[in-house]
Amino acid sequence: MPSTYTSLLYHLVFATKNREPTIASAWRARLHDYLGGTVRGLGALPQGVGDVADHVHLLVALKPTHCLSDFVRELKKASSLWVADTTGGPAFHWQEGYAAFTVSASARASVRDYIARQEAHHRVKTFREELVAFLNKTEIEFDERYFD
Numbered sequence: 001m002p003s004t005y006t007s008l009l010y011h012l013v014f015a016t017k018n019r020e021p022t023i024a025s026a027w028r029a030r031l032h033d034y035l036g037g038t039v040r041g042l043g044a045l046p047q048g049v050g051d052v053a054d055h056v057h058l059l060v061a062l063k064p065t066h067c068l069s070d071f072v073r074e075l076k077k078a079s080s081l082w083v084a085d086t087t088g089g090p091a092f093h094w095q096e097g098y099a100a101f102t103v104s105a106s107a108r109a110s111v112r113d114y115i116a117r118q119e120a121h122h123r124v125k126t127f128r129e130e131l132v133a134f135l136n137k138t139e140i141e142f143d144e145r146y147f148d
Contacts, residue, residue: 004064005106009047011115013134014076014098019127027087031056034086036136038078042071044090047108052122056114059103072098084148097146099131101138109139 016022023031028051029093036046039060047059063072076094083092104110121130128147135142 006064008062008064008066009103009105009108009111010060010062010068011101011103012060012072012075012098012102013055013131014072015055015095015127016053017093017095019054019095021134022092023051023053023056024087025053026085030086031083032081035075035079038075038082041078042066042074044071048112048115050118052118052127055127057118059108059111059115068100072100081099099134 006119015069031051032049035049035056035058039046039058043063045061047061048057049059050057060071076098080092080094084090093139108120125133132142132144
């Protein structure tokens with residue numbers, strides 16, 4: 001085959017430092033735009049962004065040349081600086097670490113919808129409950145000590 005064809009969709013989740021509710025509704029939409037622009041700037045395609053006050057979800061299509069950990073590090077670094085510069089508030093930081101789940105192309109629409117409906121989901125389920133459910137569903141081993 002003379003070309004390379006890939007579908008590398010990732011559902012990314014990362015939290016604010018100490019899971020403090022520091023993502024304000026006043027600038028949330030601008031954060032979504034910034035994250036999407038940063039994803040594009042890093043050579044990937046944003047497919048969806050959603051959040052609540054203490055964490056963010058993204059659906060991104062990466063290229064085979066991307067290193068996932070480098071991509072997330074740069075995305076978090078750039079967006080932390082943007083929030084601090086834009087809001088004029090205290091320094092903003094993301095918590096160390098992230099979760100990344102592969103997504104099949106056939107599930108793209110349902111994951112995009114899930115990400116768009118974060119506020120509704122978190123009226124009935126905490127971030128911890130949501131993350132544990134994802135980890136269990138995908139059979140990823142984890143240590144609950146890192147959740148508190």
